Amino acid sequence: MHTGFHSTAHPPAEAGGCCGHHHAYDGHHDHATAAAEPSPAAFTWRVEGMDCASCVATIDKALSRLPGISGVSVSLARETVSLDLNGDTTAGEIEALLGRLGYRASRLGSPAGSGAGAVAPRPAGSPPWWTTSKGRIATAAGLLLVVAYGIGLLDARLADAAFAVASLVAAAPVALTALRKAAAGAPMTIEMLMTVAVAGALVIGAVEEAAIVVFLFCIGEVLEGVAAEKARSGIRALAALVPQTARREVGGRLEEVPAEALAVGDVVLVRPGDRVPADGVILEGHSSLDESPITGESVPVAKGPGDKVFAGAVNAEAALRVSVEAAAADNLIARIVHLVEEAQDARAPTARFIDAFARWYMPLVVALAVAVAVAPPLLAGGDWTTWIYRGLALLLIGCPCALVISVPAAMASALSSAARNGLLVKGGAVIERLAGIDTVAFDKTGTLTVGRPAVTDVLPLGTHDTARLLALAAAVERGSSHPLAAAIAARAAQQGVEPPAASDVRALPGKGMEGTVDGLSVFVGAPSFAAERAQLDESVRASVEALEGAGKTVVVVVAGGEAAGLVALRDEPRADAGEAVAELAALGVGSVMLSGDNPRTAAAIGNALGVEARGGMLPADKAVAIGELAARRRIAMVGDGINDAPALARAHVGIAMGGGSDVALETADAALLHDRVRDVPVLLRLARATMANVRQNIAVALGLKVLFLVTTVVGATGLWMAILADTGATVLVTLNALRLLAFFRHA
Ligand SMILES: Nc1ncnc2c1ncn2[C@@H]1O[C@H](COP(=O)(O)OP(=O)(O)OP(=O)(O)O)[C@@H](O)[C@H]1O
Numbered sequence: 001m002h003t004g005f006h007s008t009a010h011p012p013a014e015a016g017g018c019c020g021h022h023h024a025y026d027g028h029h030d031h032a033t034a035a036a037e038p039s040p041a042a043f044t045w046r047v048e049g050m051d052c053a054s055c056v057a058t059i060d061k062a063l064s065r066l067p068g069i070s071g072v073s074v075s076l077a078r079e080t081v082s083l084d085l086n087g088d089t090t091a092g093e094i095e096a097l098l099g100r101l102g103y104r105a106s107r108l109g110s111p112a113g114s115g116a117g118a119v120a121p122r123p124a125g126s127p128p129w130w131t132t133s134k135g136r137i138a139t140a141a142g143l144l145l146v147v148a149y150g151i152g153l154l155d156a157r158l159a160d161a162a163f164a165v166a167s168l169v170a171a172a173p174v175a176l177t178a179l180r181k182a183a184a185g186a187p188m189t190i191e192m193l194m195t196v197a198v199a200g201a202l203v204i205g206a207v208e209e210a211a212i213v214v215f216l217f218c219i220g221e222v223l224e225g226v227a228a229e230k231a232r233s234g235i236r237a238l239a240a241l242v243p244q245t246a247r248r249e250v251g252g253r254l255e256e257v258p259a260e261a262l263a264v265g266d267v268v269l270v271r272p273g274d275r276v277p278a279d280g281v282i283l284e285g286h287s288s289l290d291e292s293p294i295t296g297e298s299v300p301v302a303k304g305p306g307d308k309v310f311a312g313a314v315n316a317e318a319a320l321r322v323s324v325e326a327a328a329a330d331n332l333i334a335r336i337v338h339l340v341e342e343a344q345d346a347r348a349p350t351a352r353f354i355d356a357f358a359r360w361y362m363p364l365v366v367a368l369a370v371a372v373a374v375a376p377p378l379l380a381g382g383d384w385t386t387w388i389y390r391g392l393a394l395l396l397i398g399c400p401c402a403l404v405i406s407v408p409a410a411m412a413s414a415l416s417s418a419a420r421n422g423l424l425v426k427g428g429a430v431i432e433r434l435a436g437i438d439t440v441a442f443d444k445t446g447t448l449t450v451g452r453p454a455v456t457d458v459l460p461l462g463t464h465d466t467a468r469l470l471a472l473a474a475a476v477e478r479g480s481s482h483p484l485a486a487a488i489a490a491r492a493a494q495q496g497v498e499p500p501a502a503s504d505v506r507a508l509p510g511k512g513m514e515g516t517v518d519g520l521s522v523f524v525g526a527p528s529f530a531a532e533r534a535q536l537d538e539s540v541r542a543s544v545e546a547l548e549g550a551g552k553t554v555v556v557v558v559a560g561g562e563a564a565g566l567v568a569l570r571d572e573p574r575a576d577a578g579e580a581v582a583e584l585a586a587l588g589v590g591s592v593m594l595s596g597d598n599p600r601t602a603a604a605i606g607n608a609l610g611v612e613a614r615g616g617m618l619p620a621d622k623a624v625a626i627g628e629l630a631a632r633r634r635i636a637m638v639g640d641g642i643n644d645a646p647a648l649a650r651a652h653v654g655i656a657m658g659g660g661s662d663v664a665l666e667t668a669d670a671a672l673l674h675d676r677v678r679d680v681p682v683l684l685r686l687a688r689a690t691m692a693n694v695r696q697n698i699a700v701a702l703g704l705k706v707l708f709l710v711t712t713v714v715g716a717t718g719l720w721m722a723i724l725a726d727t728g729a730t731v732l733v734t735l736n737a738l739r740l741l742a743f744f745r746h747a
């Protein structure tokens, strides 16, 4: 039913059109499946200068014409090209081809290729725009234009020559790119449209306009590059927060090593003020850490021996000895960056639709331009110069750039600003689904509640006393990792009860625990299942109901076929749970709580939070319930991602909540790194804001095109207005998308 991240990241590998096809898929998968004869080898290059969507399409198309290549993946977010070679084409030939297209390629992965999907080392920032070749051309074009106007003040005829020179000089690199791309199999590019338009304008004597058009085009190119970089840098800055070096302990001495060289099990020293070089566990020392790179919140968190620390966090107070638990590429922050980049390359359904539209749009407008240029003079005796001029202006309107970037630009901004605030979303498709959610289902324990229940009442029955009851319960619970078990063990310890040994201990998921203690068969668990094993008399049932009505979870201890007593526990709702439910309601989104706890307890907690509660659900019931809800509503499921993975998978969007657990990041469509329920409405609002942004972008892009299409044909606007409309639309769309980067300042 819903598509997971990897399937959304596998768009068809088509190419063509002016602007592009953001497509990339996960390197690991392709390399794993590409093991056919003669066992192709995987290669990855960083490609510099690939900053416009059209580049992706051009590179893809050019590569697809070479023999012996498969699994081509061009990633705009990562600025990489990955592919498999079987020997018919060499890596050197690939680099040469990329060079001819005007890009600088440097090899990253080895042919073994296991690391091709990992976060590749990259420069932290990019050079300022004026030092790039596009920036220099734009500057030159501007200067030449100024000089030409200066000459015009002195002599009008000389000025025409100056404008012509200015156009030729500034258009030459554009024409060269157009020819290169055409030679590589992509003739219809914006560069080609520009070249033809400028050449035509010069021929019909519109020299001043030709110069202005080239200048505006170059400015547009520069702005596009700057904006693309801005969208990328948000997430790249995160990777740059991991220090380059670490102080590793070797035989009692410290040595400075590159952070990349750290291996699992190494011990590093993190001094106060340093950033943690790798994910690990504190062996020694107490300090507070600023984990804002991972969580987006610069609130210091106190940590001590046994606590996990994450690469990139700042150690504020005291030196820590940390045992490394992940290699550089596996650090949480590296995985976050990798995930966001991957997400940015994965196209949303709307983006696919727009791409398909754009493939028709350009040839259509070009055909229209030709018709406008030749039909009126031939058929109606129109003036050749006038109609050729209009046709040339139409060519410039044929660029669907603004339209094509309208979706990915908004998605890239949304995804990276979300990630910087601890909300990880796996791609535009998920954003699109999130925006349409009308119901949120929450798991109870650990999601709406804190997940750390505490024992509130211990009621021994029959001949048992409190100590004996706790001893029996704690004995079987020792074999459980359930939060209820931890609470019972804690209470036993607190009362100085030493639990006896238990044998044959079994967990009955969603029901309780079973085992043998002192020769007695003991069950600890839900009253409904306890009733199958022992007679619960009327007064016991009444106590159970009363405790449950107060929002407590009651566990019955059955020993040797007799009820030995009740233990009541209470798990407090999260401080922001009620608020989150209210915010969802204000968004018109309903909430449901799914719980394995008994219906009465679930209802009591649900009432307190203002959410509909469904209790008594076994783990499998939750997945079924989500499946049923999903048939009627657009449902998001929020859980911890560990034992409710099946339910998360069945929802339209599965959201895992809770600090950086491995499972959560990989199984869900989105992960909330804070233990904060309010992030759920925030995420929905971001998704809706993003889709609104997308709609604005499409409206601006299409609106300007249609407007200028009409004004051009009727002759109200000319060449330079046409290019201004194109560049202007691209810039407007990009700027509008960048507004999403500021979403969290108001959230
Ligand atoms: N280790 C255990 N000890 C005692 N009772 C247990 C244990 N495991 C499960 N139970 C009983 O089964 C019920 C359901 O457990 P389950 O793990 O499915 O839900 P939960 O995770 O506690 O709650 P929720 O589904 O609301 O998140 C518990 O309320 C409890 O009565």
Ligand SMILES: [Zn+2]
Pocket: 018, 019, 054, 190, 399, 400, 401, 402
């Ligand atoms: Zn374009």
